[in-house]
Amino acid sequence: MNQRPGDMRALHDGREDGLEPVRPLEIGQAATVDDLVREMKTTSFGGRSVGEAAEVLQAMVEDEDCLVIGTFSGAMTVAMMGHLLVDMIDAGMLDAIVSTGALMAHGFVQAAGFSHYKYDPKMSDTELYEKGYNRVYDTLELESNLDDVEKILAAAQRDVDQETMCSRRIHELLGDVLLRQDLSRGILPAARRREIPVYVPAFTDSELGIDFEVSNRRRIAVGKERLPFDPFLDLTHYADLCRSKPKLGIFTIGGGVPRNWAQQVGPFWEVLDKRIPGTGALVRFTYGVRICPEPVHWGGLSGCTYSEGVSWGKFVPRAEGGRFAEVYSDATIAWPLVAGAVLQRQRAKGA
Helix, strand or coil: CECCCCCCCCECCCHHHCCCCCCCCCHHHCCCHHHHHHHHHCCCHHHHHHHHHHHHHHHHHHCCCEEEEEEECCCCCCCCCHHHHHHHHHCCCCCEEEECHHHHHHHHHHHCCCCCEECCCCCCHHHHHHCCEEEECCEEEEHHHHHHHHHHHHHHHCCCCCCCECHHHHHHHHHHHHHHCCCCCCHHHHHHHCCCCEECCCCCCCHHHHHHHHHHHHHHHCCCCCCCECCHHHHHHHHHHCCCCCEEEEEEECCHHHHHHHHCHHHHHHHHHHHCCCCCCCCCEEEEEEECCCCHHHCCHHHCCHHHHHHCCCECCHHHCCEEEEECCCHHHHHHHHHHHHHHHHHHHHC
16 A cells, blocks of 8 residues: 555555456467456456356356246347357256247247348348348348248147147247257257246247237138137246246346346246235345346336346345346357357366
């Protein structure tokens, strides 16, 4: 500690207050993704947040008392991130998945053996429509792919007799279809193989939701009753699952309905206990990792921090042991780094 004459401040050197020094990024010392991410953690800004996110993700997946929920939004399967999610499933990093319907539908397209294509800017969107190309930013989904997916879903439901359906059950049927065809390199067959539930809370807002209604109308046309759909079967199944372990962790890509639906399990059990005493419980997330470019200052749900979630009773405060990391980045850049580093750490421990 140095104090200059006439200076009322006591100047500290950092170390005496337990501060951690930052270091220059030494890219030449990084032989693996894990090496790179560990180096990034000692830097600043977004790079440091990536390194910190990997540490929190590693902590939650290695905590045997923790149930890990993965929530995914955005066009991640169109963006060719689907196999990264498969790798996380196969490595046992996730116990449940909450997703947008579009992400699951486009992922099913890939798992079933169909292709997406790069968008050629020389083609106008009108031309794309006329040729059956659906554009998602710089990538194309073929309309014929979606037609084929509808046929697969219809076939999967053909022998279902008056079972009340929910998104989880529909995804189980589709996962079974691909497993029977020995097509396991997809999200739904991977989840089915490990008995991981896949929930899509806004199921009707998806190609598969449209397909389900088309299938029902076909049933009616041949004299069968339509299959009922009850989204509360998803909610109650998920809420019960979240009480199966002492702790909860959440790994979030993007935001939207998947993030909020998954997080509201805490308020669900709290409100239940308040309004029907003796039936609820205290359920909070102890760990959280979020990768999303949405900033806080827009005031939108997808930008809200874990600290804000504490005020809703969704998360354990940091002061009480909560561990959280938030990466403000395009998920197609940060997700492979964070998950890739943790996957390599797990493989190294298992070697």
